[in-house]
Amino acid sequence: AKRSMQAAVYTAEPILYEPLYLVDIQCPEDVLGGIYSVMNKRRGQVIDQENRPGTPLYQVKAYLPVAESFGFTAALRSETGGQAFPQMLFDHWEAVGGDALDANSKAGSYVVKTRERKGLSAQIPGLDRYMDKL
Numbered sequence: 001a002k003r004s005m006q007a008a009v010y011t012a013e014p015i016l017y018e019p020l021y022l023v024d025i026q027c028p029e030d031v032l033g034g035i036y037s038v039m040n041k042r043r044g045q046v047i048d049q050e051n052r053p054g055t056p057l058y059q060v061k062a063y064l065p066v067a068e069s070f071g072f073t074a075a076l077r078s079e080t081g082g083q084a085f086p087q088m089l090f091d092h093w094e095a096v097g098g099d100a101l102d103a104n105s106k107a108g109s110y111v112v113k114t115r116e117r118k119g120l121s122a123q124i125p126g127l128d129r130y131m132d133k134l
Contacts, residue, residue: 014100024089035084
């Protein structure tokens with residue numbers, strides 16, 4: 001039963017999902033370029049930018065993968081001279097691009113790293129390993 005379940009997973013074309021934060025950043029107008037720079041380096045997607053009425057501040061909303069969020073606040077502060085103030089909150093899950101069984105894709109590289117971390121061979125075994133041999 002175990003081998004048949006593993007074979008079913010490999011033939012089902014699995015999709016990996018990653019968690020994304022909703023990042024809310026408040027900053028003055030002159031550091032917006034630094035925010036876009038940091039977000040682009042970390043696979044972030046800016047979804048909204050608006051001026052806060054009655055203030056010189058802008059509010060930028062973006063999605064940022066949790067895997068790319070480590071050190072984000074420090075990078076943002078250094079790029080903006082400490083003028084940007086981010087807040088991060090989990091928002092949703094999103095599919096990682098590419099085939100999880102292809103080592104050359106983004107999803108496949110995650111699978112290979114995970115297999116190596118767990119002490120498994122980096123190569124995904126072929127389906128012939130799961131066939132009954134009578």
